[in-house]
Amino acid sequence: MMNKVTCLRAGAALSALAISALSMPAQADTLFDNINGMSISRDGKIHRFAAMVVGDDGRITHILKRDDKPPKDVEYREDGEGRVVLPGMVDSHLHLMGVGLATLSLDLSETRSLAEAQQKIAAYAARFPDRPWIVGRGWNQEQWGLDRFPSAAELDAAVADRPVWLMRVDGHAGWANSRALALAEITEQTENPEGGLIMRQAGSKAPAGVLVDAATSLVDQQVPPPRPEDRDLALYNAQTLLTAQGVTAAADMGTSIEDWMTYRRAGDTGHLTIRIMSYAASLPEMLLIGGTGPTPWLYQDRLRLNGIKLYLDGALGSRGAALKQPYADDPGNSGLQLLNGTQLRNLMSRAAMDNFQVAIHAIGDFANAEVLDAVDELSESYEGDRRWRIEHAQIVDPVDIPRFGQHGTIASMQPIHQTSDRLMAEARLGPDRLAGAYAWRSIAATGAPLAFGSDAPVEAPDPFAGIAAAMSRADAQGQPFGGWQPQETVSLGQPLAAYTSVGAYAGFGEGRFGELKEGQHADFIVVDRDPALNNPEDIRETRVLQTWIGGVKVYDARDGMEELKTETEDDAADYDPAEDYTMQADTAGEDTGEIGR
């Protein structure tokens, strides 16, 4: 028997007739039935179910098969109308504040001409008169039909009163106006830095405005860091973007102390939506945050410092990845090793000593072998459940692949990188060294846990694009036909697990989230199709209809994504401490599970 209120609430959740309310908590026990539900265990098995009951604490109390009787005492019923329900997606490698801060900077990626870009830059500067610097990204002179780089003077024409600094779409070049060049003290006397280039004006040594690679840091150093209010906005926007993509938990790879304090501010005031598995950007920051070990799970399992992120080498594109043999397209160069063997082991040991988890960026085959060596050695001193992580593991020497399985080393990989990088990878490595490139199937076959992510903001944080790439090794245009190195494709259960249950396990979140199981938080998404009944091209087009975290709806496609914020509303004017503090006391650390949006 359902009374009117019940019908409305049921409506609000899934049916098209509904009035909708963002972040409406599923108060009291709520039965979600008539759903096509699936949960994926770490072994890649898909478990189907027809209904689930969520308690008022936002945790799943019952998972019901088609003919199971629901418990008597549920207060509310929500009709799923047969829609597909999946666990919330876990992105195992992204840069949360990077995703958010990008939304606060000027985006030129859509501009089709220099004039359009100049207009957009001027309008942006006028809109934000208080910003001391205008910072942006995404320009591409080829897209503008310009057969040269733009100049500082052309940027001055848009904004001259404040420094402007705009990164090219590939992140390898920056465009500065005269104020920015002056603040960075770049003159005709300035030499090109090691590994960098200062473009010069024709027939002179005067800087032209564009700086390449290492030279960009000359200006980067001058850009003031984001203000705390900018960081709060960035986190809000990042959460909005991710939940709209169906991502409910993420490993934050390289959390600075400022990032961490931003997450805590959000948690303390009830504004932390997604679940963050944090890896500190440095040893001092890890010790400052965690002190004597990982933090507890905070805010009803929404935040935990797991350990530290280390960088062993660079990236393939810029030939920084450390390879066993020189680059095919740069015979004198085998890449960069950012930590020597001793430094790597000391850092791993210092972290493991206090039970911090270690996640190591390793892209080249030399770097991967080095990490596997270190894990092998350290596993003797540090027993127990360590879950060493290798981030990216892009190029692995086939002889090293079996070693992933030996100590359960987690391979944290980003399928979409394969489709973006394949031509570049072929150029860098040549045809004979691709056997261990993005080798998902081979690594998984060793028994090593395979966790997938997006590396956002480097790539879009769309899990279904990642799943499609993992299954097809082809890009959105279906290139190359039949897939690149197709022997390394994986079948549906594997990428689904890598984006859910294994992602949670890789960050010590298993049992809390990652699966739709009794006792776990009700983190789930409603999507428009059943991945098991679709081919990769169609899976890539999956639409997320709703996203729920801890039994609370945080995204509904019918309302569209919430608008991203660009400015804090200034509350200083109508400031009343008493009121202020009462409001805060209600949410502060009280952990009601309600999302304070």
Place this chain on the structure above:
Amino acid sequence: MMNKVTCLRAGAALSALAISALSMPAQADTLFDNINGMSISRDGKIHRFAAMVVGDDGRITHILKRDDKPPKDVEYREDGEGRVVLPGMVDSHLHLMGVGLATLSLDLSETRSLAEAQQKIAAYAARFPDRPWIVGRGWNQEQWGLDRFPSAAELDAAVADRPVWLMRVDGHAGWANSRALALAEITEQTENPEGGLIMRQAGSKAPAGVLVDAATSLVDQQVPPPRPEDRDLALYNAQTLLTAQGVTAAADMGTSIEDWMTYRRAGDTGHLTIRIMSYAASLPEMLLIGGTGPTPWLYQDRLRLNGIKLYLDGALGSRGAALKQPYADDPGNSGLQLLNGTQLRNLMSRAAMDNFQVAIHAIGDFANAEVLDAVDELSESYEGDRRWRIEHAQIVDPVDIPRFGQHGTIASMQPIHQTSDRLMAEARLGPDRLAGAYAWRSIAATGAPLAFGSDAPVEAPDPFAGIAAAMSRADAQGQPFGGWQPQETVSLGQPLAAYTSVGAYAGFGEGRFGELKEGQHADFIVVDRDPALNNPEDIRETRVLQTWIGGVKVYDARDGMEELKTETEDDAADYDPAEDYTMQADTAGEDTGEIGR
């Protein structure tokens, strides 16, 4: 009607027959009756009551007069046996980690000879073989009957293998061994630094071992900062010491980011006992912690960043306090102004802009006048409830005293300083400038809130010593007879309020703690005498029998104070993440109000 369980629980709380359990939560509604209770409102009025009811959330639900009927539904009754119950004491100015870290260093204040000190130093070094430095304090060569300073060689005789650095009792000189001098690179070539002296060996320029004033920083710079585990121990010890003194809340004056993270670790794992009103040690730290404003009250009102601590001048003893006229005992010197007027106003303005509270150290009459000027000017731009605080306000020109009342500027003062400093103050100021010295009664008469504290670890954090000093202006020996400048004594209600309700108000804690009133946390102490029936000398001897915070007993004199910890028990050996995390998840931010001791 009471069943057996009830009797036991009742017993556990107050009666002498009881089995006792530290931090036993008052689960369900508990009636504390047959008590001689008093609460003090901010106007200094004492409100008596005979019983109170504490709910299972640790808050007071009823305050009952002698003949009031208790509510029917209380589960437990605890017989106060007529004992005196006061609100938990609020210390409005101390250095929490300073109190704790002092317990981790070697204390030589009890040593009676150089030989005894050497023996104690050697034993301490043997006990802590892992400590890279041996750090201590409290030595006094006069107490040793030595007519000279001790030497580095005499310290080497105790410990030679590690650097040793020991501060004199007055904090104005440090005693280093040869390793410490070598690490600080102090040789015969080293010149005396400005404002400092390197004692030399007889007939040579070689350092003798003792460094005075500014020269001490040469070694201080070499001492490694405390490790996170040391900070955790320090906080544990500080809480143990303070609760044993009846202190249940404190304003932490100068919280570093490391301090703050230590408080959060304790809060996150359910080990934060007392209530901390935090004032950041610097503007960057304030912004890093609070970001866009004060933090919410965290952990059931146990932690909040209120704002920032600023230093405008130095101290009277070292003639650093900024005076309007030169020092009587140093005619060329009027003290130090550590911030000029513009810097002071800019910092106050930056903080107030985001509603952070500002607490300013001002000891000399010039410094106090300067702060009062700044408050007067800034009050025009920053309306609302700002609660500007002046810390110490020791020497105020009588013409400035009325200005405390104008904007409700809070005078945060430490009565015990008056009894410790009076002879020194007479020397520094001469007889004619004492009218506005430690002028509690005159400042309170302006209507300015008067908040009292201890400045621990500079003075012992004993509130009853402070209350006695405030009422008598005489020290523990009753000196001087009749009190020093007795016209500035205050009567009982004033210091009691300054240590409870006004202390809470001074840190935006009113309504949460500081009074025994319905809706406030049950923070109270049981003491062995009624302050209203005793003279100051006897009030100074008050014994705290029990201390309760949020309805949980955290100290019981019958058990004695918990032993202070000197080392972390190493748990890395039997490390089981799953267990570990489950334990943590239970307490993490869940805010059960239970103290996880």
